[in-house]
Amino acid sequence: MIDNEEYGYRRTTLRVLLAVTIFAASFFAVNNWIAGFHLFAVIEGGVAAFWCWILIFAKSTKYLQRWSFIYLCTFYFLVIYGILITTFKAGLFSWLFIFPILSYLLLGIKAGSWITFISVSGGLAVLGNMVWVDNHEMHWIVMGNVGFTLAAIWSMVYVYESKREYIFNHLREQARKDPLTGLLNVKALNDTLADTLKIAQRHSYPVTLVYIDINDFKQINDMQGHQKGNEILLAVAQTIQELTRVEDYAFRYGGDEFCIIFPNCVHEQVRQTFGVRLIERVKLNLDNLTMSIGYAQTGPSDFCLPDTLIHRADKNMYVVKSILKSSDSFHEWQSGNETG
Structure with a gap:
């Protein structure tokens, strides 16, 4: 069970991320419509509207982790779909780099590790497929750079979140104990x-x-x-x-x-x-x-x-x-x- 302090930390993180990505999705929806990617633009606009709905009640919902998971899934779908239908020059693969960070910030070590594993594996599989079909804009060296960068980010975020959760739980446990007897207070x-x-x-x-x-x-x-x-x-x-x-x-x-x-x-x-x-x-x-x-x-x-x-x-x-x-x-x- 996540306590009120932990909920407050993750709740603030979700709201800030929603505000940033709503703006980004809206901006790119307009650009993609102009570029001729009409279906993708409509999907981006719909996702941005859905995130606006989440943002409205993110401040008070009791199901914060559930909605954080839904937010990450829709974000991931948007990025992967964009990579598949646009060109490599669009640079949508760069959004994959923040998924380890978002997963651990919003969901913690256990759930964050699973979401990171799925998102990183799926993203690399999509990029690998672009190499496999001999996409001239993709090279194995690019694939290697993306893979090692994702691994480095994942490792650093995992270490940070592990230490943060350990310190948080230790301080929380100390706050619940009587300093003299060691019993709960x-x-x-x-x-x-x-x-x-x-x-x-x-x-x-x-x-x-x-x-x-x-x-x-x-x-x-x-x-x-x-x-x-x-x-x-x-x-x-x-x-x-x-x-x-x-x-x-x-x-x-x-x-x-x-x-x-x-x-x-x-x-x-x-x-x-x-x-x-x-x-x-x-x-x-x-x-x-x-x-x-x-x-x-x-x-x-x-x-x-x-x-x-x-x-x-x-x-x-x-x-x-x-x-x-x-x-x-x-x-x-x-x-x-x-x-x-």
Whole structure:
């Protein structure tokens, strides 16, 4: 799935390319009509009009990659058709040089590689056919120059786009992580929970959210120092990661609070497996550190909103915390079932 930043980058690129090529297609349509290539001129004019239609909604369409693909296909058809019906002197083959650039800019590495391979192979095949039929305007040396130039452009664009996507994905991943614990952060929680609930609703399976708060964490910071507090947060985060499944999502919600999303799990299953093990492991390894844990489930039939599910888990956590505060002996409690 392409995120909003990536869509914005590719959306701007498509709109600029449309504006430039609409002008170019219109200009050459007039010239080709004057030169006697009436059918080609009509096709160019029709394609330019079609691109104008794409340009109108390119700013807001949800199907940006699909329309980028359609734009590239119509552009490629126009160039190849022009090469076939005009003379070599027209220089239409020079447009082949920008297809590797356009493909990677608009579609990224995977789709861009396929489109580049098809467009470059097809373009070279058309030029090779002109040599094969002994076109006096074409020579094998020209074919070689075109081929090596396309290969050089393709290689440079591939390296650039690979590095750009790597850096972009790395920065995006860093922006989603808590710098101290390495868990996902609260921004990632909102996005991930919304996506998880959409998938769960589509497949009709439950989702359980766990809300964890470390008891008396402020006292630990005040009495033992923030360094000790950070060590405890790191230890709790590591324990959470060790006890969750690959398909689960763990987050540092803020301060001494953590959230975990358990797709396709009812709350009782999570409480009896993850919850019990977490309490035992933390007590054993962290000098009887205690936590308040709240659970909230939604689905598999009726689903609540992400904010509602977080609020319910938070509320259940505070119920546990209030019980612990009013208890004479400090034992672990966990909240009851809540389905929404």
